[in-house]
Every structure is written in structure tokens, then in C-alpha cells.
Amino acid sequence: MSLLRVEGLRKSFGGVQAVQGVSFALAAGELLALIGPNGAGKSTCFNMLGGQIRPDAGRVLLAGQDITGLPPRVIWRLGVGRTFQIAQTCASFTVLQNLQLALLSHDRRGWRWWRRAGQHRVPDALALLEQVGMQDQADRPCSELAYGDVKRVELAMALAHAPRLLLMDEPTAGMASAERLALMRLVRRLARERAMAVLFTEHSMDVVFGQADRVAVLVRGQLLAQGTPEAMRQDERVQAAYLGGGLEEAPVVAGPHPSLSPEGEGVIPAQPVALAPLGRGRGEGPPQSAPLLAVEHLNAWYGAAHILHGVSLQVGRGEVVALMGRNGAGKSTTLKGIAGLLARTQGRVQLQGQAIHGLPAHQIARLGLGYVPEDRRIFTDLTVLQNLEVGRQAPRHWPDGQPAPHWTPATLFALFPNLGEMPHRPGGQMSGGEQQMLSVARTLMGQPLLVLLDEPSEGVAPLIVAQMARAILQLKARGVGILLSEQNLTLAQAVADRAYVLEKGQIVHEAPMAELARDARARQAYLGL
Incomplete structure (x- = not known):
């Protein structure tokens, strides 16, 4: 029975x-x-x-x-x-x-x-x-x-x-x-x-x-x-x-990203380009210019518990950096510390050369740092479009005067077609994966120059993981820097240029992402993979 x-x-x-x-x-x-x-x-x-x-x-x-x-x-x-x-x-x-x-x-x-x-x-x-x-x-x-x-x-x-x-x-x-x-x-x-x-x-x-x-x-x-x-x-x-076929078999456009229309509300199709396997459209290495994000000797506490111990890292413009480590190693705490979301931290954090450590989280966001939390935190009573409007900020420019990527609902729906099919659906009636995409899209409405992504593949179906990887690569192609906390080694390998490995709140390993993926001894020692 x-x-x-x-x-x-x-x-x-x-x-x-x-x-x-x-x-x-x-x-x-x-x-x-x-x-x-x-x-x-x-x-x-x-x-x-x-x-x-x-x-x-x-x-x-x-x-x-x-x-x-x-x-x-x-x-x-x-x-x-x-x-x-x-x-x-x-x-x-x-x-x-x-x-x-x-x-x-x-x-x-x-x-x-x-x-x-x-x-x-x-x-x-x-x-x-x-x-x-x-x-x-x-x-x-x-x-x-x-x-x-x-x-x-x-x-x-x-x-x-x-x-x-x-x-x-x-x-x-x-x-x-x-x-x-x-x-x-x-x-x-x-x-x-x-x-x-x-x-x-x-x-x-x-x-x-x-x-x-x-x-x-x-x-x-x-x-x-x-x-x-x-x-x-x-x-x-x-x-x-x-x-589906997994990340290794999912195609990604290799070449220029479709350009924005002058009004920023639509997408002008790019010329046809060749398709390459996902993960082969990355740059050859990190940019050589001054880092977009520089973190030096970051310490963080939860109450009396000392969680981060002197974490130092950098992210360049148009670079994807993976922050990896076992569960509880301090990855999410590192992102929260950078974003100004912890009550007690010490160290030095610079965004485009400007010191942001100690500033309130909302001021850091206004300077061009976007944060996508692991638990999504969308507004469940608001529709997709309303959630996006909550995050809207004015367009930005890079220090050299060039315009930074300008995100609108139309361009985000092109990036995440699933959201484009449900613009008026309340967030509480969406699946976990759809909420994850909405959380990323809402952050992009803040026109960030740097994005902190905390476990973006968590709770996402295999086919959508490939779509999320495409989105990350398109952000990279537009010059956005990304610090990615991720347990999914396959996704990290597909999109990241470099990797830092955390263990007990300390950086214990740093390497190009491809090198870490090939290093079986390091993967077993630091990631249990």
C-alpha cells in the first residue's frame, strides 16, 4: 500500500x-x-x-x-x-x-x-x-x-x-x-x-x-x-x-554583443557570428589596467566570531573572477563585506580607485557596485516589471568618459527571455530559478560596473544554468567586472578567468581558472572535488 x-x-x-x-x-x-x-x-x-x-x-x-x-x-x-x-x-x-x-x-x-x-x-x-x-x-x-x-x-x-x-x-x-x-x-x-x-x-x-x-x-x-x-x-x-546537453555543449555567441539602440529600450541585432562551445569565448587573461575592485586584508566578524582573516583579491574591468571554497569557507561573507552589509569589518576596499570600505551599503550601490544575494530577496508582491523598476538607477560612464552598459527592461528581457514571457507576474508566483534570474536582472537595473554574484546557479535547472552562463559572458563582454561565488565548478570553469580559493576565511590558493580545473590535487584538497 x-x-x-x-x-x-x-x-x-x-x-x-x-x-x-x-x-x-x-x-x-x-x-x-x-x-x-x-x-x-x-x-x-x-x-x-x-x-x-x-x-x-x-x-x-x-x-x-x-x-x-x-x-x-x-x-x-x-x-x-x-x-x-x-x-x-x-x-x-x-x-x-x-x-x-x-x-x-x-x-x-x-x-x-x-x-x-x-x-x-x-x-x-x-x-x-x-x-x-x-x-x-x-x-x-x-x-x-x-x-x-x-x-x-x-x-x-x-x-x-x-x-x-x-x-x-x-x-x-x-x-x-x-x-x-x-x-x-x-x-x-x-x-x-x-x-x-x-x-x-x-x-x-x-x-x-x-x-x-x-x-x-x-x-x-x-x-x-x-x-x-x-x-x-x-x-x-x-x-x-x-x-539538455550540459554547459560543455551549449553554444555561446563569440564576438561583439548586440548593441543597444540609442534610446536604450531595445536591441539592434548584431551581424551573424560563429558559435563556439561555452567557455571558449573568454579573454586570454585578466586586464592589465588598474583593477576595478581591489580588496586588501579584509577581516570580518559575526558578533565575536572572526570569520574572514586578511582576504585580499582583485577584479579587473571585463574580468570574471571565481571565489571558490567548501561550504562555510567565507565566500558569502566576503561578498557581504565588500558590499557593506556586515556590522563589523576591517581592511581596505576600493572601487575604481575610490575607497568604499565603511560606507553604508546604499552609498556603495550608488557608486556602481551590484550585489545578487544567494537567497534572492525579490519583492514577492511586486510584478517582474515592478521589481526591475525598484532597482533602476541612471546610466553610468567609465572613468575615460565612455558610456557603461545601460540596462533597461527591454534589454534584460533579451538577456533573460523567461522573464520577458511574464512581465506582469508577481514574484511570489515564480519558480526559484525564475526568481534567481529576476534577482540578477534587478541588480543590473542599477547599472553596475561591478557585480557580486552569490551562487547564481543554485536552484536553477541545467538548461537555465547554460543561459545564466551566457548572461555572465555577455556582461563580461560589455566590460562589467564580476566576482562570482560558486560551488558549481563546471559553471565557474565556463565563465571565469581566474579563481581564488577560500578556506576558513583565508585565501589559500590563487590560479587561472583553467589551471585550477585541471589541477586534480588542488581541487580535492581545497574543494573536495
């Missing part, structure tokens, strides 16, 4: 049919991967199963009980655990306190305000943290954690309720390859030991094809195919709709 049965689920948002008659079943102890392109309806399915969204039609049966449309708290009490695409933890609480909150809720003691909660089931909370590899960070606030570690904490919180069914929406976001596999092997083992069914969505194909028992593929809200991982890998329909 199936633990979970989904029968004919449907959901529309206005005129958008997000899910159209989806049906599948899931047995106890089984792992089912629900995959598909961005916007396929995966998160909408999860939200209907968890009670966050009420379906227009169809049924959800848990061990034979109809749970369709019940409130999330009732579904949770019936044994359905949940992790979210954007991790949901209490950022100001410590890791241990987050687990204690989950255990208090499980024990129905969350509303007993007259009792102190600090000692509630501490050994049990620590045991759960040990399972997900977070026990040694139990006393750190979640706000200080790397995003991949926050995802681990969220998983431990979901397991605190001993669920019969676990729904995991992109559980390994922000983790390196080895970390992703280790975490999902743990989930697989727990599913077997607890007879717990697991439904997860994931864009990392090594996780999907290596850990799932079965794979179901959604495309445009409909179930395209389902079966064993190997059968889905070989299915031509799945390859065409979702997998």
Missing part, C-alpha cells in the same frame, strides 16, 4: 496553469525525486501537499486519509515534515535553540510561556544535529551560518517531528558536490530505517540519479514521465525538456 497517493492535482494562478492533473504514488521507505525545468510546478506541488496552497482539484491521500486542503499545522501533526526552497529557520536563535523550538512544538509545549525552554531535550536536539553534521556549531546563531549549513539545520528540525512523509524542496542548495551526496545518503538511510517516505526536488543531477529510487519529471505543470533514474536519464523527452 502506498503511503502517499496524489490524484489529479490542479492549480492555477490567474491565467497561469501551474499544475495540470498530476498523479503519482510513494511508498514508505522510498525516495522519489520530482524534477523539471524552472516553472514546471514542482514547488506548487509541494505547497499543495504541505497545505500551504489549496488545490483547485484533485486529492492528496496520506495512508488512505484524505488530507487535501487541510491547514499546514494539521498536516504536520499527521506526520508530514517539510523543508523549503528558501530555508526557514529563526536567524537570531542559535542552532541548538532552533532544534529545541522544533522539539517543543512536537511535544505540544510551545505555548507554555511560564516555563523556561533553554534546557528542553538538549541531548535529543544535539543528537539530531549530530546526524546532519551540525553538532559542533550548536551554539552559533543561524544568521552566521553558510547557507548550506542552514539547510542542514532545517532538515534536523523537520526530523525532530519523526515524520512519516518528508517533503524536501531543493535540500542541498548551497552545498558542494561531496556535501550534497553525503547529506542525501543520510536521508536515504533514515528513510529505510524509519520507513519514512521522501519526496524531494533537486537540480543537482548527481543527487537525483545517484540517490532516488524513482524519478518523476514535470514539464509545464504536467507529468511528462516517471520511472527509474536510469530510464529517465535515457528518455529523449526528458533530455530535450530538462537535461
Whole structure:
């Protein structure tokens, strides 16, 4: 007997049919991967199963009980655990306190305000943290954690309720390859030991094809195919709709970028140019002129915790520099420190020769620095066009008087065609990958000379990763400097000129990107790849 049965689920948002008659079943102890392109309806399915969204039609049966449309708290009490695409933890609480909150809720003691909660089931909370590899960070606030570690904490919180069914929406976001596999092997083992069914969505194909028992593929809200991982890998329909050929086979225009119209609101097609494999359109090396960004001896703290230790790096005009390292190495902290988003930093940061360290974040942005955060932070109640208008700044010029790239909604829709198909859709009704593209596009509306990109491929389907790579190369071709924090070595290799490797908040390796990609010993030592 199936633990979970989904029968004919449907959901529309206005005129958008997000899910159209989806049906599948899931047995106890089984792992089912629900995959598909961005916007396929995966998160909408999860939200209907968890009670966050009420379906227009169809049924959800848990061990034979109809749970369709019940409130999330009732579904949770019936044994359905949940992790979210954007991790949901209490950022100001410590890791241990987050687990204690989950255990208090499980024990129905969350509303007993007259009792102190600090000692509630501490050994049990620590045991759960040990399972997900977070026990040694139990006393750190979640706000200080790397995003991949926050995802681990969220998983431990979901397991605190001993669920019969676990729904995991992109559980390994922000983790390196080895970390992703280790975490999902743990989930697989727990599913077997607890007879717990697991439904997860994931864009990392090594996780999907290596850990799932079965794979179901959604495309445009409909179930395209389902079966064993190997059968889905070989299915031509799945390859065409979702997998594609990978970055190595995706073409990119090698040559001048299409020029902007005088008004800046449209694109004048360039002359036809040859197509080259992605990653071969890069320059031969970094520019020889003064750096666009210069960081010297940057130190940063979260409270009393010293995170960055003397980080120094440079990014030239028209150069893509990859900032790499294991989860928690300090990559996101480095970007936040440069952008002025940390309360306590020391060091020297210059943008186009002007000192920006110590300035408020909004003043740094007005000087031409754009920042795309890992967690997107779009305005969910605003449409795509409204989100773009929020980021609009006036056109800029380079120090030599030449005009810098001028981005408008029309040129951004040419760069990200997916957004051009939904200009009036609210951000909250977009898929994670679409929100990622919107976050990048909104940043470009600020007309940046330098862009800090934090994990742009996270939560993005393989076909869209290639599109994101094209966008990065087009920014580079227009002279924009990019500092890219990225776990995806394939993407970094495709777009970056140079790489810095962080470990425990320090630069431990620097090399041309192609050299790092070839150096198996360095990749294993510093990246675990």
C-alpha cells in the first residue's frame, strides 16, 4: 500500500496553469525525486501537499486519509515534515535553540510561556544535529551560518517531528558536490530505517540519479514521465525538456554583443557570428589596467566570531573572477563585506580607485557596485516589471568618459527571455530559478560596473544554468567586472578567468581558472572535488 497517493492535482494562478492533473504514488521507505525545468510546478506541488496552497482539484491521500486542503499545522501533526526552497529557520536563535523550538512544538509545549525552554531535550536536539553534521556549531546563531549549513539545520528540525512523509524542496542548495551526496545518503538511510517516505526536488543531477529510487519529471505543470533514474536519464523527452546537453555543449555567441539602440529600450541585432562551445569565448587573461575592485586584508566578524582573516583579491574591468571554497569557507561573507552589509569589518576596499570600505551599503550601490544575494530577496508582491523598476538607477560612464552598459527592461528581457514571457507576474508566483534570474536582472537595473554574484546557479535547472552562463559572458563582454561565488565548478570553469580559493576565511590558493580545473590535487584538497 502506498503511503502517499496524489490524484489529479490542479492549480492555477490567474491565467497561469501551474499544475495540470498530476498523479503519482510513494511508498514508505522510498525516495522519489520530482524534477523539471524552472516553472514546471514542482514547488506548487509541494505547497499543495504541505497545505500551504489549496488545490483547485484533485486529492492528496496520506495512508488512505484524505488530507487535501487541510491547514499546514494539521498536516504536520499527521506526520508530514517539510523543508523549503528558501530555508526557514529563526536567524537570531542559535542552532541548538532552533532544534529545541522544533522539539517543543512536537511535544505540544510551545505555548507554555511560564516555563523556561533553554534546557528542553538538549541531548535529543544535539543528537539530531549530530546526524546532519551540525553538532559542533550548536551554539552559533543561524544568521552566521553558510547557507548550506542552514539547510542542514532545517532538515534536523523537520526530523525532530519523526515524520512519516518528508517533503524536501531543493535540500542541498548551497552545498558542494561531496556535501550534497553525503547529506542525501543520510536521508536515504533514515528513510529505510524509519520507513519514512521522501519526496524531494533537486537540480543537482548527481543527487537525483545517484540517490532516488524513482524519478518523476514535470514539464509545464504536467507529468511528462516517471520511472527509474536510469530510464529517465535515457528518455529523449526528458533530455530535450530538462537535461539538455550540459554547459560543455551549449553554444555561446563569440564576438561583439548586440548593441543597444540609442534610446536604450531595445536591441539592434548584431551581424551573424560563429558559435563556439561555452567557455571558449573568454579573454586570454585578466586586464592589465588598474583593477576595478581591489580588496586588501579584509577581516570580518559575526558578533565575536572572526570569520574572514586578511582576504585580499582583485577584479579587473571585463574580468570574471571565481571565489571558490567548501561550504562555510567565507565566500558569502566576503561578498557581504565588500558590499557593506556586515556590522563589523576591517581592511581596505576600493572601487575604481575610490575607497568604499565603511560606507553604508546604499552609498556603495550608488557608486556602481551590484550585489545578487544567494537567497534572492525579490519583492514577492511586486510584478517582474515592478521589481526591475525598484532597482533602476541612471546610466553610468567609465572613468575615460565612455558610456557603461545601460540596462533597461527591454534589454534584460533579451538577456533573460523567461522573464520577458511574464512581465506582469508577481514574484511570489515564480519558480526559484525564475526568481534567481529576476534577482540578477534587478541588480543590473542599477547599472553596475561591478557585480557580486552569490551562487547564481543554485536552484536553477541545467538548461537555465547554460543561459545564466551566457548572461555572465555577455556582461563580461560589455566590460562589467564580476566576482562570482560558486560551488558549481563546471559553471565557474565556463565563465571565469581566474579563481581564488577560500578556506576558513583565508585565501589559500590563487590560479587561472583553467589551471585550477585541471589541477586534480588542488581541487580535492581545497574543494573536495
